[in-house]
Amino acid sequence: METNTLKNRASNLPDKRADKEKHESENSKVLSSDRTVWIVFFSLLIDLLAFTVILPLFPSLLEFYANNKQDSLYHAIMQRVNTFRELLGMPDVERFNVVLFGGFLGSLFSLLQFICCPLIGAMSDFFGRRLLLMLCMVGVLVSYAVWACSWNFTIFVIARIIGGLCKGNVTISTAIITDVTTVKNRGKGMALVGIAYSFGFIIGPVVGAVFAKRSSLESGNPYLLPALFAITLTVADLMFVYVCLRESLPKEKRKEGIGNDTYAKFQVRGLGLVYFLFLFFFSGLEFTLTFLTHKNFKYSSMQQGMMFFFIGITMALVQGGYVRRQTPGTEKKTALKGMAAIMPAMVIVGLAKTITTLYMGLTLFAFGSATVVPCLTTMISHHGNADQKGKIMGIFRSLGAFARAIGPFVSCTVYWSVGPFWCYFVGALLFMIPMRILVKLPA
Numbered sequence: 001m002e003t004n005t006l007k008n009r010a011s012n013l014p015d016k017r018a019d020k021e022k023h024e025s026e027n028s029k030v031l032s033s034d035r036t037v038w039i040v041f042f043s044l045l046i047d048l049l050a051f052t053v054i055l056p057l058f059p060s061l062l063e064f065y066a067n068n069k070q071d072s073l074y075h076a077i078m079q080r081v082n083t084f085r086e087l088l089g090m091p092d093v094e095r096f097n098v099v100l101f102g103g104f105l106g107s108l109f110s111l112l113q114f115i116c117c118p119l120i121g122a123m124s125d126f127f128g129r130r131l132l133l134m135l136c137m138v139g140v141l142v143s144y145a146v147w148a149c150s151w152n153f154t155i156f157v158i159a160r161i162i163g164g165l166c167k168g169n170v171t172i173s174t175a176i177i178t179d180v181t182t183v184k185n186r187g188k189g190m191a192l193v194g195i196a197y198s199f200g201f202i203i204g205p206v207v208g209a210v211f212a213k214r215s216s217l218e219s220g221n222p223y224l225l226p227a228l229f230a231i232t233l234t235v236a237d238l239m240f241v242y243v244c245l246r247e248s249l250p251k252e253k254r255k256e257g258i259g260n261d262t263y264a265k266f267q268v269r270g271l272g273l274v275y276f277l278f279l280f281f282f283s284g285l286e287f288t289l290t291f292l293t294h295k296n297f298k299y300s301s302m303q304q305g306m307m308f309f310f311i312g313i314t315m316a317l318v319q320g321g322y323v324r325r326q327t328p329g330t331e332k333k334t335a336l337k338g339m340a341a342i343m344p345a346m347v348i349v350g351l352a353k354t355i356t357t358l359y360m361g362l363t364l365f366a367f368g369s370a371t372v373v374p375c376l377t378t379m380i381s382h383h384g385n386a387d388q389k390g391k392i393m394g395i396f397r398s399l400g401a402f403a404r405a406i407g408p409f410v411s412c413t414v415y416w417s418v419g420p421f422w423c424y425f426v427g428a429l430l431f432m433i434p435m436r437i438l439v440k441l442p443a
Contacts, residue, residue, distance in 0.1 A: 032180070033180040033181055033182075033185070036176065036177075036180045036245070036246065036248060037177055037180065037181065037188075037189045037192060038192075039240075039241075039244050039245050040173045040176050040177060040189075040192075040193075040245075041192045041193070041195070041196050042240070043133075043169075043173070043237055043240060043241055043245070044169060044170065044173050044193060044196040044197075044200075045196040045199060045200055046233050046234075046236065046237040046240070047137075047140070047169050047200075047233075047234070047237055048196060048197060048199075048200025048201065048204060049200055049203055049204045049207065049233055050140075050144070050204070050229070050230040050231075050233040050234050050237070051140075051167075051200070051204065051230075052200055052201050052203075052204025052205050052208070053204050053205070053207055053208035053211065053226050053229060053230050054147075054208060054226065054230075055201075055204065055205045055208060056205045056206075056208045056209040056305070057208055057209075057223055057226060058098060058101070058102045058105075059095075059098045059301070060223075061156070061223060062074075062098060062101055064223070065152065065153040065156065066078070068152055068153070070152075071152045071153045071154065073153055073154045073157065074152075074153035074154075077101070077104060078097075078101065081097060081100045081101050081104065082097070084100065085097065085100060088412070088413060088416035088417065089416055089417075090416050093294075095290075095294065095301065096291065096294075099287075099290050099291070100412070103287060103408045103409065103412070105157075105160060106404070106405075106408070107404075107405040107406070107408065107409065108157075108160065108161070108164065108405075109160055109163065109164040109167075110164075110401040110402065110404040110405035111164075111401070111402070111405045112161060112164030112165050113164055113167060113397070113398065113401035114398050114399075114401040114402040114405060115165075115398075116164070116165050116166075116167075116168065117168060117171050117394040117395070117397045117398040117401060118391060118394040118395045118398050119394070120132060120136065120168030120171055120172065120390075120394055121168070121171050121172070121175065121389075121390035121391045121392070121393050121394020121395070121397075122255075122390060122391040122394060123390070124168075124171075124172050124175055124249070124390035125249070125254060125255040125387050125388060125389065125390040125391055126254055126255050126256075127254075128247050128249055128251075128254065129172050129175055129176045129179065129247065129248050129249050129390070130241070130245055130246070130247045130248070131247075132168065132172055132390075133168075133169065133172045133173070133176075133241060133245070134238060134241055134242065135166075136166050136167065136168040136169055136172065137169070137234060137237060137238045137241065138166075138238070139162065139163075139165065139166025139167075140163055140166050140167060140169070140234055141231060141234045141235065141238065142162055142166075143159045143160070143162035143163035143166065144159070144163075144227055144230045144231045144234060145227075145231060146158055146159035146162060147159040147223075147227045147230070148224055148227035148228060148231065168394075170193070170397060171390070171393050171394045171397045172390065172393075173193060174190065174193060174377060174381065174393045174397075175248075175249075175389045175390045175393045176245075176248045177189040177190060177192075177193070177381075178381040178389045178393070179248035179249055179386070179389065180248050183328055183329075183382065184328045185328075186328070186378055186381055186382075187323070187324070187326055187328060187331060187374070187375070187378045188324045190374045190375075190377045190378045190381070191319045191320070191323040191324040191374045192324070193374065193377070194315070194319040194323065194370060194373060194374040195316050195319045195320055197315075198312050198313075198315040198316035198319065198370070199312075199316055201308075201312050202309060202312040202313060202316070205305070207226075207229070208226050211223075211225045211226040211229055249386065249387075249389075249390075253386045253387055254387055255387040255388070255391075268380065268383070268392055268395045268396055268399070270437065270441045271376060271379055271380045271383075271396070271438075271441065272380075272395065272396055272399045273399075273434075273437060274376065274434045274437050274438045274441070275373075275376050275380075275396060275399055275400055275403075276399040276400065276402065276403045277403075277430075277433055277434040277437070278339065278372055278373075278376075278403075278431070278434045279373075279399075279400045279403035279404055279407065280403040280406070280407040280410075281407065281411075281427055281430050281431055281434075282342065282368075282369065282407070283403060283404045283407040283408055283411075284407035284408050284409075284410055284411025284412070284414075284427070285346055285411055285423075285424060285427045286408075287407070287408035287411055287412060288408075288411050288412060288415045288420070288423065289304075289307070289349070290304055291412075291415060291416075291420075292349070292350075292415075292420050292424075293307060293358070295420070296352070296353075296420070297355065297358070307362065310359070310362065310366075311362055311365065311366045311369075312366075314362075314363060314366035314367070314370070315366045315369055315370035316370075318366065318367050318370035318371065319370045319371075319374060322370075322371070323370065323371055323374050323375070326375075331375040331376075331378045331379050332375070332379060332438065332441070334371050334375045335371060335372045335375035335376055335379070335438060336435060336438060336439065337371060338367065338368040338369070338370070338371030338372035338375070339368060339372055339431050339434060339435045339438075340368075340435070341364045341365075341367045341368040341371075342364065342365060342368035342369070342372075342428070342431055343428040343429070343431050343432075344361075344364060344428070345361045345362070345363075345364035345365040345367075345368060345428075346361070346365070346424045346425070346427050346428035346431075347361075347424060347425055347428050348360055348361030348364070349361035349362065349365065349424060350420055350421045350423070350424030350425055350428075351421065373400075377393075377396070380392060380393070380396050381393070411423065411427065414426070414427075
């Protein structure tokens with residue numbers, strides 16, 4: 001009997017050893033996945049810090065380029081901006097001209113993203129994520145180098161065009177997170193992308209403003225230091241990715257060619273429409289906040305900067321404390337909550353007569369923004385095969401970029417045509433359209 005017991009124990013040893021090895025292998029995969037997600041987070045944060053350094057410099061940049069009377073491109077665009085402003089009956093306020101001019105440059109950048117994101121995503125399916133991410137960084141690095149040498153506005157626009165065509169970091173980053181995560185923990189990874197965005201748009205502009213004050217007019221380009229700072233960050237990011245990031249898409253899982261993937265486009269159709277409509281309405285109303293707070297509360301540029309700082313901090317807290325804690329499979333429900341929060345937010349902001357009421361609306365506004373995009377991104381990441389993730393993410397990001405390219409100017413037209421209340425009230429009601437479409441889509 002003792003002999004049989006010993007035999008049974010001996011026969012169970014291989015099973016226990018196999019279970020232990022399987023458990024250790026699963027733990028190793030989880031640790032590797034977490035490591036990759038955090039590497040992507042820090043890489044994206046560094047990239048966004050470099051990208052947002054320029055934001056507070058636009059007023060001074062335009063003043064700098066306006067002094068060059070021989071720069072025909074600048075004066076041609078400014079003439080059209082003035083025509084657009086006069087057509088809408090906007091007051092001739094320098095700050096409004098700056099906002100419209102910045103909106104034009106932002107729309108140009110977004111249109112270039114609309115064109116290139118699907119291609120960059122498809123190329124990452126074929127060549128691998130790591131290589132394409134590094135190539136995009138090199139392209140962005142070139143754009144910052146051109147910016148550092150932009151003695152006139154034409155060269156500056158060329159720098160923005162290069163940057164817009166090469167800015168595929170977010171598309172590839174979301175594809176990498178999709179590669180290394182499971183359905184259970186993917187939502188947490190996508191929320192980290194949102195947190196990186198929030199912190200990037202909080203810290204970057206502050207650094208840019210500090211550098212702008214320290215820049216010297218003697219160089220002929222007073223924004224040389226911010227450009228060099230962006231170059232330094234991008235070089236550091238490139239080295240960081242080269243050393244730390246492993247390829248997330250093995251060769252055996254890659255696509256055999258770069259072609260017209262009709263199936264990938266079909267996969268994005270429903271959620272892509274929701275994403276486009278949401279960002280179309282959202283970006284437009286966000287753009288007009290500058291006009292509304294100046295008109296109703298006499299906000300200065302500094303006060304408006306603090307307002308967007310508050311929105312960014314609130315978004316980061318919501319994404320870190322709420323979105324990352326959501327149960328897998330509840331992304332659709334959470335996105336609907338976010339859209340539902342934005343509707344009263346817009347009405348409150350449009351009707352606000354006090355600062356307290358305004359910030360109540362902005363809090364709901366930030367909550368909606370922080371929840372909808374990460375959840376929709378998580379939902380779209382579940383579609384397609386491993387060799388289609390880059391293309392799908394690229395198309396998805398492309399639709400968002402197109403929405404951001406046209407949304408601000410459509411909303412601006414409505415704002416100055418019918419007034420802020422009707423602009424925000426009708427805008428709030430329009431969010432029911434993407435909500436209705438999303439409700440009908442499978443979770």
